[in-house]
Amino acid sequence: MTRIGVITFPGSLDDGDARRAIRLAGAEPVRLWHGDHDLDGVDAVVLPGGFSYGDYLRCGAIAAHSPIMREVVDAAARGVPVLGICNGFQMLTEAHLLPGGLVRNDHGAFVCRDQRLAVESAGTAWTSGFEQGEQIVVPLKNGEGAYLADADTVTRLEDEGRVVFRYLETDPNGSVHGIAGVANEAGNVVGLMPHPEHAVEPGFGPDTPAAMRSGVDGLRIFRSALEGVLAA
């Protein structure tokens, strides 16, 4: 069975939900610990959301220097799929696995809503199960989720198809070009601010026109990685 690791950091919040999403996607979730130098041979890695180290210094900054992050950087270079959600996305930028950075929302307030996104690239390890341009709805919850990068970097990301997710209808936090998620050059490392792990089981996801809380769009992000590993 495909094994996907979820790293727990001090202050991680959504590691349990990420493991649940992996199980519902059909893979085996594996608990990993920030203080270890060991990925336990997993096929893919998820850095979960939360408030690692209380968001001290900068969101994700101290976690990015955790012992296990050295293994994550090595694994990413080998092509192992790595997904950073929210705080995990912040860690990936702080660890320089993804370009740009995340700062306080432009309106200064925490935002929590079901967010419509466009899947702008189906060419990554985590979005291969989508059609290019497909729309999905997953929860978004952050205080420091405004993505930014210098103009050259943004142009490069757009030109190379590395903007993976873009906010639709509204830019909820002031992200440049409405960018909700980006990928590395190889497409195996993806980070996004919204939370796909909260939209994986009927009864607990966002509302859809069909029924309340029936949205499970997030599940396909985890399935994409799973199917990619199986096909390799």
Add this chain to the structure above:
Amino acid sequence: MPVIVVEVMPKAELLDPQGKAVAGALGRLGKDRFAGVRVGKRFELTVEGPVDDAALADAREVAETLLANGVIEDVVRVAEDVA
């Protein structure tokens, strides 16, 4: 023990929502002479031993690699605190 001070500011071109909120409060206090506020960070590194070139170089290295994120912030000062 001697102290090295590291000061970090959000990049000038970035919106600083924290500074904006403080500027709003100043306006409400009637302090209209202050046209803007930007909020940064000050780190105080207590040094074992003397503050020599090596210690300052080390401080600059941690300032660039950990204390500040060059994508969103600038290190504006690394110096011995002579207060």
